[in-house]
Amino acid sequence: MRTLILLALVTATFGRAAHAHGEAANDLHAVWTFDPWIVAPLVMVAVLYGAGSWRLRSRGRRGKMPGLRPLAFWFGWISLGAALTSPLHWLGEHLFTFHMIEHEILMAISAPLMVAARPLGIMLWALPRASRWQTAALLRSWPVRGIWRALASGGTATLLHGVAIWIWHAPLLFDAVVENIMLHRLQHVSFFASAVLFWWAVLWRSPAGAAAWHVFITMLHTSVLGALMALAPRVLYGAQTAAAAHWGLTPLEDQQLAGVIMWVPAGTIYAGAALALLALWIRRSSDQARQADVLRPL
Numbered sequence: 001m002r003t004l005i006l007l008a009l010v011t012a013t014f015g016r017a018a019h020a021h022g023e024a025a026n027d028l029h030a031v032w033t034f035d036p037w038i039v040a041p042l043v044m045v046a047v048l049y050g051a052g053s054w055r056l057r058s059r060g061r062r063g064k065m066p067g068l069r070p071l072a073f074w075f076g077w078i079s080l081g082a083a084l085t086s087p088l089h090w091l092g093e094h095l096f097t098f099h100m101i102e103h104e105i106l107m108a109i110s111a112p113l114m115v116a117a118r119p120l121g122i123m124l125w126a127l128p129r130a131s132r133w134q135t136a137a138l139l140r141s142w143p144v145r146g147i148w149r150a151l152a153s154g155g156t157a158t159l160l161h162g163v164a165i166w167i168w169h170a171p172l173l174f175d176a177v178v179e180n181i182m183l184h185r186l187q188h189v190s191f192f193a194s195a196v197l198f199w200w201a202v203l204w205r206s207p208a209g210a211a212a213w214h215v216f217i218t219m220l221h222t223s224v225l226g227a228l229m230a231l232a233p234r235v236l237y238g239a240q241t242a243a244a245a246h247w248g249l250t251p252l253e254d255q256q257l258a259g260v261i262m263w264v265p266a267g268t269i270y271a272g273a274a275l276a277l278l279a280l281w282i283r284r285s286s287d288q289a290r291q292a293d294v295l296r297p298l
Contacts, residue, residue: 030087037185038084046077049119051126069117076113079105084188093178094243100258103191104266107165111195112273115203157194157201158214162221164194169225175239202273208281212274219270222262229259 053070082088083105092099120139124132138144150156168174168187177183198218202211232255235241241251249257 030090032087033085033089035085035181035185038188042077042081042084045119045123048123048126049073049077052122052124055125056122069119072113073117073119076110076117079113080110080192083110095247095249096237096240096244096254096258097249097261099240100261104261104269106188106192107161107195108266108269111192112199112203115196115199118204152197152200152205154201154206154210154214157197157205158217161194161198162218164190165222166225169229171236171238174237178239202277208277208284212277212281215270215274215277219267219274222270223267226259226261226263226267230256230263231259232256 083102088098088102088105092102124135127135151160168177168190173183177187198214202214206214229236232252235251235255237255238251241254244251244254247254
């Protein structure tokens with residue numbers, strides 16, 4: 001509790017120190033961004049996970065932590081922190097191309113890695129015993145479980161993630177995000193939260209065949225959105241591409257590169273995930289058929 005209060009005070013005290021997006025438009029030196037509204041949650045999650053892991057190990061509960069899950073968590077956390085605080089974030093405020101790279105890292109790399117790690121149980125072990133039991137009871141309560149099950153079902157999660165992506169890429173809203181730091185924070189939260197729901201549904205809630213279908217649908221509609229941006233004959237995102245000339249690009253070229261990144265590299269990640277899930281579904285179906293053949297009487 002003291003840690004949460006301290007982080008809240010730090011955020012409230014230094015929140016105004018975060019740089020607005022347009023303040024450094026004339027400074028072409030990429031810098032790290034330490035927005036307390038971003039750094040504080042990142043630090044809190046890392047501290048809780050690290051403390052929970054240490055407590056589990058100290059109690060000889062190594063079996064509770066499968067070997068690859070901690071690696072998935074830390075790689076996901078590092079990629080998330082790098083996307084939101086490294087010079088990539090600063091570049092994304094000035095070039096649409098880098099902004100798109102940042103978003104794809106959030107949704108297609110950080111989110112699935114952290115979902116695969118399933119860190120919540122380990123983070124609960126960082127809390128005092130009474131708080132841990134109270135929090136666990138709250139998470140197991142029927143309202144929380146019911147809401148989570150509804151939101152994290154395959155069809156709902158895929159729809160919510162798709163809606164978040166398309167709404168925030170509407171040109172007027174996207175340009176407003178570039179000029180308003182609160183909207184930018186909200187955009188990132190929407191992308192990451194909806195991606196967590198989506199990947200949770202894919203990895204932990206849906207059968208492999210249905211999961212492959214959800215990933216394929218997401219690949220399809222994000223590729224269409226990327227193609228629309230890449231092939232548009234005119235600039236759609238005026239504010240986001242306004243500084244492109246400082247890097248030797250025209251605004252239209254900056255927009256086209258951003259669209260290609262969503263269309264091809266990001267689409268490749270989704271395609272790879274869909275193929276892996278499809279292969280898993282085929283393998284499981286073959287195993288079930290083989291077992292049925294073995295058990296079938298002659």
